[in-house]
Amino acid sequence: EAGVTQFPSHSVIEKGQTVTLRCDPISGHDNLYWYRRVMGKEIKFLLHFVKESKQDESGMPNNRFLAERTGGTYSTLKVQPAELEDSGVYFCASSQQGYYGYTFGSGTRLTVV
């Protein structure tokens, strides 16, 4: 079974630019989550999709972040415009039903300069 795939693995952009991160969950997993870890801090929840619907987006930092999940398959997380404090590692995870030990991707390391 293929795992959770994220790309790009690394992205370096200038402040004010736009970046789009993509996550391909495990096939058949209805639940998709985004988390991020900023330097020196713990991993923090951003949002949770069930199929194409946003179940919980309480962790989204502000309206510069937009997450979508097309047709209940892959998801994108767009940051527009990017700020320095957005730098960190963005993780995506998926699970089949509810939460029972979901599978994480390897993450996208975003650096805003």
Added chain:
Amino acid sequence: EDQVTQSPEALRLQEGESSSLNCSYTVSGLRGLFWYRQDPGKGPEFLFTLYSAGEEKEKERLKATLTKKESFLHITAPKPEDSATYLCAVQTTTDSWGKLQFGAGTQVVVTP
């Protein structure tokens, strides 16, 4: 406010030297406590879920236990391949289903 605190921040062990990692939590209500292992450049890898005080889970050299205030991850006779960052996370009864709150992790290095 919910809090998850892991200690120590870092741990250096000789191969075969058993030790324990601690995860203390202060939450309104605990739905589950999770342990993950994370290797450099990778995402967290699920190890265990514990749901109630007194519960224990084992996998190879790892054993996780849970009380009403904390969880321990015991590493018995570790090997160099056990080197990783170990993360604790909680799911609370007031958060949405699936949302996890993570601690900062314990970085474990096992030397031959």
